[in-house]
Amino acid sequence: MPKLLLITASSPEIRNVRRSRVLNFQQITMPYLAAQTPPGWDVIHVDEEAEEINWDIEADVVGITFHTPSAYHAYEIAARFKLRGICVVMGGPHVTLLPEEAGQHADVIFIGEAEGLWEEFLKSFEEGSYQHIYQQTSAPSLENIPMARKDLFHRHDHTNGVIFATRGCPHECDFCTIAVMYCRKLRKRPIAEVAAEYASFNGKIIIFWDDNISADLKYAKELFHAITPFRKWWSSQASIHAGRDDEFLEAAAQSGCKQLFLGLESISQQSMAGVNKGFNRVEDYFQIIEHIHSHGIAVQAGIVFGFDHDTPEIFKNTLDFLEEAGVQNATFNILTPFPGTPLFRRMEAEGRILSRDWRKYNSRRDVVYQPKQMSAEELLAGFQYANERFYSSPSIAKRLSQSPVQLWWTLPLNLAYGYRWRKTAHK
Ligand code: SF4
Structure with missing residues (x-):
C-alpha cells in the first residue's frame, strides 16, 4: 500500500511565537485532505506544533502545507525528503500566494484548493506520471466533502x-x-x-x-x-x-x-x-x-x-x-x-x-x-x-x-x- 506523509509545517520561530498563546487551535487542512485521499493509501499526519518529524519514516509522497513565515522551514523539509527521492507536494496559503517561489522547492504544487485535483494527482502518481502544477480553474464545490480524519x-x-x-x-x-x-x-x-x-x-x-x-x-x-x-x-x-x-x-x-x-x-x-x-x-x-x-x-x-x-x-x-x-x-x-x-x-x-x-x-x-x-x-x-x-x-x-x-x-x-x-x- 503506498504511503502518504502529510505535514503541517511550523518553523521553530513560529512555534516560539505561538507559545505566548494559550489557545492554539488544531489546523484542519491536512485532516480534511487525508479524508479525501483514496482508500488505497496509508496516511500519516505530522503536525509540527505537536510533534517532530521522523526523518527516517517511509513515504512515497510527502505533502506539506504552510503559511508564509514557515516557508523557508518548509523548503528545508522538502529538500530533505527530496534527497531521499521522495515526491514532495506543496500547497497552502504561501504556495497559492507565491507559486513561482514554492514551485522551485517541490515536485508538485497545488495552487488554490485541492478538492477534486488531489484524487487526480494521486491517481496519476500511481500510474507513474503527474504534473508539476495543479491549479483550480474555478472554485470547487464544497458539497459532499468527507468529514475530517x-x-x-x-x-x-x-x-x-x-x-x-x-x-x-x-x-x-x-x-x-x-x-x-x-x-x-x-x-x-x-x-x-x-x-x-x-x-x-x-x-x-x-x-x-x-x-x-x-x-x-x-x-x-x-x-x-x-x-x-x-x-x-x-x-x-x-x-x-x-x-x-x-x-x-x-x-x-x-x-x-x-x-x-x-x-x-x-x-x-x-x-x-x-x-x-x-x-x-x-x-x-x-x-x-x-x-x-x-x-x-x-x-x-x-x-x-x-x-x-x-x-x-x-x-x-x-x-x-x-x-x-x-x-x-x-x-x-x-x-x-x-x-x-x-x-x-x-x-x-x-x-x-x-x-x-x-x-x-x-x-x-x-x-x-x-x-x-x-x-x-x-x-x-x-x-x-x-x-x-x-x-x-x-x-x-x-x-x-x-x-x-x-x-x-x-x-x-x-x-x-x-x-x-x-x-x-x-x-
Ligand atoms: S476580507 Fe473578509 S476575512 Fe479578510 S479581513 Fe476582510 S472581512 Fe475579514
Whole structure:
C-alpha cells in the first residue's frame, strides 16, 4: 500500500511565537485532505506544533502545507525528503500566494484548493506520471466533502473539535490573504453535512475555522438552528455585521456560541478606509460589542497596529477603548503586508518593504515595512505595550467587571494569557 506523509509545517520561530498563546487551535487542512485521499493509501499526519518529524519514516509522497513565515522551514523539509527521492507536494496559503517561489522547492504544487485535483494527482502518481502544477480553474464545490480524519488531529488544545462551514469572504480588505486566495468568493457547505460533522465530535467545545461565519447571515442562522439540538459550545470568527443582527446573535447564542472573534482591526476610521475595510464603522464599535454581550456572548477583538493613519497615540487609545467596552479577549497583531496582497503591492510600489525574509512575516516579533506615522521600533514597542497592558491585573479587572459575560472561563483565560505573555514576551 503506498504511503502518504502529510505535514503541517511550523518553523521553530513560529512555534516560539505561538507559545505566548494559550489557545492554539488544531489546523484542519491536512485532516480534511487525508479524508479525501483514496482508500488505497496509508496516511500519516505530522503536525509540527505537536510533534517532530521522523526523518527516517517511509513515504512515497510527502505533502506539506504552510503559511508564509514557515516557508523557508518548509523548503528545508522538502529538500530533505527530496534527497531521499521522495515526491514532495506543496500547497497552502504561501504556495497559492507565491507559486513561482514554492514551485522551485517541490515536485508538485497545488495552487488554490485541492478538492477534486488531489484524487487526480494521486491517481496519476500511481500510474507513474503527474504534473508539476495543479491549479483550480474555478472554485470547487464544497458539497459532499468527507468529514475530517479525527484520528489525525494531534494538537492538544482546549477544544474537542474543529470544523468549517464556509470558505472565503465576500469582502476585499487590502491586507487579507483570504480575499486573495479565494477571490472574494464565499462558498458554503450544505448545512446537513456540517451539522452531521458537528454532531460527530464527542466533546463539548467546537471551533468553526471559518474565515467569517457571518459572511452570509441567512445561511449562518439556518446553520445555528440546525446545530442547536446538539447542545455544544462553539466559537468562530465574524465580521462586524454579526453584531448588528439581532436574529443572528439570538440564534448563535441559543446554539451554544460562547465567543465571537470580531475583526475590529482598528479604532481609526481613516485606517479602516485606507485598507478597504471602511464597512467597519468605528463609531458603532461600542454599541456592537454591547449588543453581542447582551446575548451572553464574549468578544475577542482582533486588533492590528501599524496602518498608515496610525500615530503613536493609537496604542493607548485602543487600550482605553477595549477597557471601556469591556472586551473579554484580544489578539494583537503588527500589520504585515503578506506577499500577493494589494497591501504588499502598494507598499512595494512606495518602496516601503523593509524585508523579504519571510521568517519575519510573523505579525508579532518583526516589522517588515516602513510605517508612515511612526518608526518600526515605536510600532514594536506599542505592540508590546498593548499586550502588557491588556493582560495586566488592573486591565483584566476593569474589562471583566465592565462586562462579566462568560466570566467563569474568560477570567482564567485572561490570567493564563497574562502569565504566558510575561513568560515568553522577551524571549
Ligand atoms: S472581512 Fe475579514 S476575512 Fe473578509 S476580507 Fe476582510 S479581513 Fe479578510
